[in-house]
Amino acid sequence: MSEKESLFSAKNRKLIFNPLSKDNPIVVQVLGICSALAVTVKMKPAFVMTLSVLVVLSVANVLVSLIRNLIPNRIRIIVQLVVIATLVILVDQVLKAFVYDISKQLSVFVGLIITNCILMGRLEAFALGNKPWPSFLDGIGNAFGYGIILMIVAFVRELLGSGSVFGFKIIPDAWYIKNGGFYENNGLMVLSPMALITVGVIIWIHRSRNRDLVEQK
Amino acid sequence: MKFIRKQLDNIKPQVQKGGKLQAFHSFYDAIETLFFVPKKTSASGVHVHDPIDSKRSMIIVVLAMIPALLFGMWNVGYQHFLSLGETAELWTTFLYGFTKVLPLIVVSYGVGLTIEIIVAQMRGHEVKEGFFVSGMLIPLIVPVDVPLWMVAVATAFAVIIGVEAFGGAGMNVLNPALTARAFLFFAYPSHMSGDAVWIAEKADGFSGATPLAESAAGNIQNLPSMVEMFFGTIPGSIGETSALAILIGAFILIYTGIGSWKIMLSGVIGGLVMGLLLNVFAVNPSMEVPAIHQLLLGGFAFGIVFMATDPVSAAQTSTGKYIYGFLIGFLAILIRVLNPAYPEGVMLAILLMNVFAPLIDHYVVQANIKRRLKRVTVKA
Numbered sequence: 001m002s003e004k005e006s007l008f009s010a011k012n013r014k015l016i017f018n019p020l021s022k023d024n025p026i027v028v029q030v031l032g033i034c035s036a037l038a039v040t041v042k043m044k045p046a047f048v049m050t051l052s053v054l055v056v057l058s059v060a061n062v063l064v065s066l067i068r069n070l071i072p073n074r075i076r077i078i079v080q081l082v083v084i085a086t087l088v089i090l091v092d093q094v095l096k097a098f099v100y101d102i103s104k105q106l107s108v109f110v111g112l113i114i115t116n117c118i119l120m121g122r123l124e125a126f127a128l129g130n131k132p133w134p135s136f137l138d139g140i141g142n143a144f145g146y147g148i149i150l151m152i153v154a155f156v157r158e159l160l161g162s163g164s165v166f167g168f169k170i171i172p173d174a175w176y177i178k179n180g181g182f183y184e185n186n187g188l189m190v191l192s193p194m195a196l197i198t199v200g201v202i203i204w205i206h207r208s209r210n211r212d213l214v215e216q217k
Numbered sequence: 218m219k220f221i222r223k224q225l226d227n228i229k230p231q232v233q234k235g236g237k238l239q240a241f242h243s244f245y246d247a248i249e250t251l252f253f254v255p256k257k258t259s260a261s262g263v264h265v266h267d268p269i270d271s272k273r274s275m276i277i278v279v280l281a282m283i284p285a286l287l288f289g290m291w292n293v294g295y296q297h298f299l300s301l302g303e304t305a306e307l308w309t310t311f312l313y314g315f316t317k318v319l320p321l322i323v324v325s326y327g328v329g330l331t332i333e334i335i336v337a338q339m340r341g342h343e344v345k346e347g348f349f350v351s352g353m354l355i356p357l358i359v360p361v362d363v364p365l366w367m368v369a370v371a372t373a374f375a376v377i378i379g380v381e382a383f384g385g386a387g388m389n390v391l392n393p394a395l396t397a398r399a400f401l402f403f404a405y406p407s408h409m410s411g412d413a414v415w416i417a418e419k420a421d422g423f424s425g426a427t428p429l430a431e432s433a434a435g436n437i438q439n440l441p442s443m444v445e446m447f448f449g450t451i452p453g454s455i456g457e458t459s460a461l462a463i464l465i466g467a468f469i470l471i472y473t474g475i476g477s478w479k480i481m482l483s484g485v486i487g488g489l490v491m492g493l494l495l496n497v498f499a500v501n502p503s504m505e506v507p508a509i510h511q512l513l514l515g516g517f518a519f520g521i522v523f524m525a526t527d528p529v530s531a532a533q534t535s536t537g538k539y540i541y542g543f544l545i546g547f548l549a550i551l552i553r554v555l556n557p558a559y560p561e562g563v564m565l566a567i568l569l570m571n572v573f574a575p576l577i578d579h580y581v582v583q584a585n586i587k588r589r590l591k592r593v594t595v596k597a
Contacts, residue, residue, distance in 0.1 A: 182364065188404035197378060204382065 015137040019145035021210070026149040027203045028213060031117040036150055037195040039109050043166045046154035048095070048102050050147030052110055056087045057119055058139035064127040065135035071128075080123045081114065088113045118146055153198045161189030221252050243337040247344035275349040277475050281466035282353050282523060288462040289455040290314035293361050296416045296452050314361075317417045318455055321356035324365050328372040329355075336381050347386025347393070347529065348376065354394035354523060357456025358516060358564075359401065360414040367405050371397040391571045392530045395520075395564055402564070410560075415452035427453045429515035433553070433560035435502035446513040457519040460512075467522040476526040479535065480542035484521040487546025488512050495554055503554050511550050520563035521546065530571040534581040541577055545570045 025031045039049045060083050064071075071079045092110045095103035103110075113119065122142050127135040158164055163171035163185050175181035188194050207213050225248070232245040250272055291307075293314030298305045305313070329348045337344045355372055375397035380389045402409045412426045428451050431439045441451050449459025457463075470476030492508025499505045512518060525531060525545050532541035545566050552562030559565060 177364075182366065184364075184367070184405050184408070186370075186404045187406055188400060191403065200382070201378075 012134060012137055015134055016141035016144075019138075019141040020148060021145075021206070022213070024145045024149065024206070025118045025121070025142050026146055026199065027206050029118075029121065031121050032146055033117075033196075033199065035109060035112065035116055036153060036199055037192045038112075039106065040150060040154040040157055040195050040198075041161065041190055042158050043151065043154040045102060045106050045109075046150045047147075047166075048099065048106055049109060050143070050150055052088075052091045052095070052106075053113060053116065053118070053146055054140065054143035055091055056084065056113055057122060057143045058136055060084050060087055060119060061122060061127040061135040061139035062132045064123050065130060065132045068128050076124075076128065077120075080120065084119050084123075085114050118142060149199070149202060152202060153195055156198050157189045157195060160186045161194075218252070225249050225252070243342075243344050244334050247334070247337075250343070271346045272349070274475050275346045277473050278350045278470065278523070279353050281469040281476075282350075282357065282456065284462040284465040285357060285456040285459060285519065286318075286353070287311075288449060288459045289357060290318050292449060292458055293317050293417055293455060295450060297418060300416050313417075317361050318356060320365055321359065321361075321363075321368055321455070322353070324368050325355040325372050326352040328369045329376050332373060332376045332381070333386075336385070340385070342385075345386035347380065347389075350527075351375070351393040351397075355397050357523075358394060358398050358454050358519065360409060361417045361455055362414040363401065363405075363408050367401060367408060368397075371400045371404070374400045387529055389529055390575075391568055392524050392527045395524055395568050395571075398564055399568060402561070415454075427451065427515070429453070429553070429560050432503050432506050432510075432514055433557045437502050437506055440506070440510065443510065443513065446510070454516060454519075457516040460518045463518045463522050470522065470526065476522065477528075477531065477538055477542075479538040480526050480531060480545075481521055483539045483542030484525055484546040485512060487543035487548075488517060488521075488550050489546070490543075491547045491550035495550070503557070506554075511553070515553065515561060516563045517546075517549060520549070520567055524567050525570075530574060532574040532577045532581075534578050537574070537577045537581045540581075541570055541574055544573075 019025060022028065026033065026036055035049060035053075039045045060080075063083050064080055067079075088110060091113075092103070092107060095106065095110065122138060126138045130138070155165065158166075159170060163169060163183075171183060171185075173179055175183040177184050186194075225245075228245060250270075291311045291314055294305065294310035294312070294317075295314075297313060298310060326348075329352045330344075333344055333348050352372075355368065355375075359368060375393045379391050379393045379396035380386055383389050398409075408414055410430070412430070415427055426434075426439075428440050428446065431437070440446075445451055447460045449461065451458050467476070467481060471478045471481070488511060489508050492506075492511040495504040496508060506514070521542070525542060532538050545563075548566035548569065549563040552565050553560055554562075556562070
């Protein structure tokens, strides 16, 4: 890359902002669906998950990009996995140390970041062929794109399934049928199928707003 | 009829392109084809002209459900007065049930048709007829005490996610009415199962458990007699209790050729086979329920006659229909008896087989092609 290119050139800005909508890892690339189903019952775990992925993905992108010319092609997947696994263990330890309650809920899924398709996808598709700085931006952009969808899904599921947002009760207690009201939480929202359906609906809306994403037959 | 034609002709210019009320075009179209056979004929290709269109065939299905509906209304009142320990006149009983069931029907049709019309308008096609049947099925397969807004939410879910997302009526993989019921069952379990919801305003001391729940709990000594179950004077979802009323519906469907007798017959056989198999092993009380009883319990008869035969979501090939029906009956009893958490196995079995119907058809067609190919292969 020439020195003339500034840190936030149009090309670099694209790396951050494209994954938010037009090139979203979940609703367009359809990667990382498993964790979108697993951690989106409540918003809090979804938020912590987003942060963890943000850290792991951006750092892993930079590290792999730094050593991209040293990695023998045939064992690159293993090298990438080692990098990711190291970072995931670090994140897991930090969570255990500072937010133990959430870490207890999340530790299984944090471990599973290793197999999150977004990470492998970005390392393979971007970091292996680009310099550290664009790779860093790409990691941040994709992690945010992932996080946005995660938070939307978690918002819908927590509001309708548990009547709260970020743990704060939104639906007044008096509305519930057991207290003489008329309302009842939707039990289906807490089950995983509803996460899949919510993601499906988001994809539906996203595609009808961005016609160019629809494949031509 | 002439009067209606005249009124419709008066309005017509306004809803056509450029008219003032163009936004209501789909709605007008729906009303017009409801009263009169559309004048459109195919210009080429098909030359068989038959006035029966999907609107008319759907109406026949609704007619076939009327006996179950009327009986259901009466039974709602009957169960109510029974739980209070009172006796009431036939008409009082029926009217009580009528006032309980009518709101469910209004909500189900209101929500479903509103969404259908909006979508038809947005996509610029006619209002599809599929919801005629679903709108009547939904009230018949819920407990009488279910809150109306839950029915509205479930109907909206079934129409939007179950039907419109797949491209509208006729393209849906799952039966919309059962999608709505499954949604209710998993979203609001406390209002779809248990002892309290099956009888309207029941007295506290009276056990309102359905025979199906008693059977799942293993209390088979509490099961009502065959006669009661056949005529349907038992608690349960509104339309599912009376095997007699359902048989009348089945007769109408089979006589008019709208419902497939192959699916119904093989479904009943599948249920019987599984029932008998369970009787042979009979390690717990609910496995000892006689196979014939299983056919009368819960929604089995209703599901096999009205939902399994849904022409959109069922298998299309002739052999496929036998396989599809048999597996529905077989799985329904299997789920019901061996998984006490989901006593209403009929719903799950039909939904599962809805998903498998295209696969069954595919293999039936492939087998046919292979068989015929063998015939033409020339020995080298």
